[in-house]
Amino acid sequence: MPGSRASQRLDLQRVWQLRAAVRGRRSARERLARLRRRGPNIVQCALAAGAAWAIAHLVLGHATPFFAPVAAVVALGQSYEGRLRRTGEVVVGVALGIAVGDLLASWLGTGVWQLAVVVGLSMALAVLLDAGQLLVTQAGVQASIVTSLAAPASAGLDRWVDALVGGAVALVVAALLPTAPLLRPRRLAAAATGEVALLLAEAAAAAKHADGERAQAALDRARAGQRAFEDLAPAAQEALEGLRLSPFRHRHRPGLEVVRDLAVPLDRAMRNVRVLLRRVAVAEQRDEPLPPELWTLLEELATGARLLSEAVDAGRRDDDLLDDLVDLGRRAGVLGSRRLGLSAAVCVGQLRSTVVDLLQVGGMSTEQALAAVPPVD
Template sequence: MIWAGRRLAPALRVGPRARLRRWQRAGWQILQCAVGAGLAWFVALHLLGHPDPFFAPVAAVVALGISYGARFRRTIEIVVGVAVGVGVADAFVALVGTGVWQIVVVVATAMSIAVLLDAGNVLVTQAGVQAVIVTTLLPVPEAGLGRWLDAVVGGAVALAVAAVAPGSPLRRPRELVASTLVEVADLLHAATTAVRGGDPDGAARTLERARQTEVRLVELRDAASAGLDVVRVSPFRRRHRDRIRSVSRQAVPLDRAVRNVRVLVRRLATAARMAEPLPRELLVLVDELADAAGTLAEQIAAEGDVSIAVARLRRVGAASAEVPRSTLSGDVVLGQVRSTIVDLLNVAGLPDEEALAAVPAARSHP
């Protein structure tokens, strides 16, 4: 109970506005689930003539869920899971009837078969649930085909409803890439401001913000997966496939860039805390990198030409070779700046060779 309370406490502290925003984000998915459930029930009851097709709307809701990701996979897993669970349970009930030990054996057998099929969690769970239902509530062998058809109906309706998905899952990955780049720019500017002002507390707060960027990266990966899922399922969105794949590929170098920026900010926080002097040229370089990241964010958000951002990143890369070596913190920051330049050029679409060439070898200074 104590553990559960600790896990629940952060959720209870969320304000009403945040809860409303979450509901607004999930509103379209909830509507899809509701409409899908009603349509699945109607098709199974009135078109197929099943007297009590309770599992058709259940299958539709589970397949659609409140996320766009992996809908096709969930649908297939539900249909196959129902087939495995119903098939095993029907055969077993016909041979030995129902009871406590029968439930244990049937559930274990159905879920084991699903696992041996290298199934996902949804399929394994559905196999076990259907085995329980057949063994306890509906131990009528001839009803097995009807329950499986209900699952097929629910899955088919789910895919049909998903085919009319709005454009938001396609825009969301690009928006997250842009907003993450804006956060990178803000973090870099905040860190240099703290160092210049001798503000270790401000640097520490910036470092804490940097540590929270992992949430953005998780959201980006999920959104990219959801976008790809939409273009696979919806025939109306196929033309966006290349664009979504391009944004999905940006997630990898952006992840590297954010991790490099975290290290950079942590080192600047250390320098601020230790009052470690850093070359003026180095702090200017970090600010220029921030400005270039901001420009890249603007151009990606507008789906425009990123050539201006690329040119700015190239200039920062060339300037990084001229910054003199200094303290340990200074050398670490410089190294992270140079690595981040390469990563952001990858985000802009440059291949590794061209991105690396934009950061020439550092010159030796007397």
């Protein structure tokens, strides 16, 4: 018995170690994926910071232009959205904080209570000007620097010029937007469509073999795999925002707008597939047979979604594929017109709804897709 308990403890230890290793590998992959997503922006921030310091120090002769790189990094931020606004708020906030700080410091002197008064008044003035949070913060930061360092009067103008240099460099760097962030939305859309294809294939296999556990496992995967769907619209919007500052990339705008609009039908497709998987699992639990025609249609739809994913990734419209999907929706309608059990009828309905969603992903308008797959009589 003691030996048996020791063996059990060792087995439990191995299980815990294995689980910890799996979690560690998953965490490492997620961290690397985040680094890949933000890598281009990090490079932009690094280059802008170095360039801003060099211009302010070497060209303008400022001894310690610390705010030039700070302004550049803050203006670029972690995303492309709102860069013009952020740059303006940084520059105006610096100017406001320096002006109030210099004025009050020359009148009140420096000290603890003077610092509190100057920072409070600077931020209050920014709020009264209906400024954004970044501008209010920069006003307070600059006022505190002016008061605590008691810099010479000329330093105030130098700091404002440094902020202007940093903001200008940020906008120039943003104008040289690399292609990678522009390609990311399309890749996310293709990955989301590919995920729908995989889940449809799992639904087909689960329905064919009356495997409720397989359907439930696929449903769990669908719930956990929402990242590509959730990231698509923000990624497309960020890229579109970046194009406002990049005159060299305007040709990408129409394609990005199309990809941005795919977020809605893709989200609907995923929701429909989740309902379908849930119903396949319920059918097995209740011993409700699913017709063989349903398996075939699901397999064909999975293949169509996979081909559609490739078309989305390539940025092309495949009219032949759309015709195949329309025909699949028609055949599903014929199946739905038969007398079916509740689970089978629900599965057919979700399949047809998914066809409508995928037709929109393929390039049809909502009206065209609905007309192509009319309701079952």
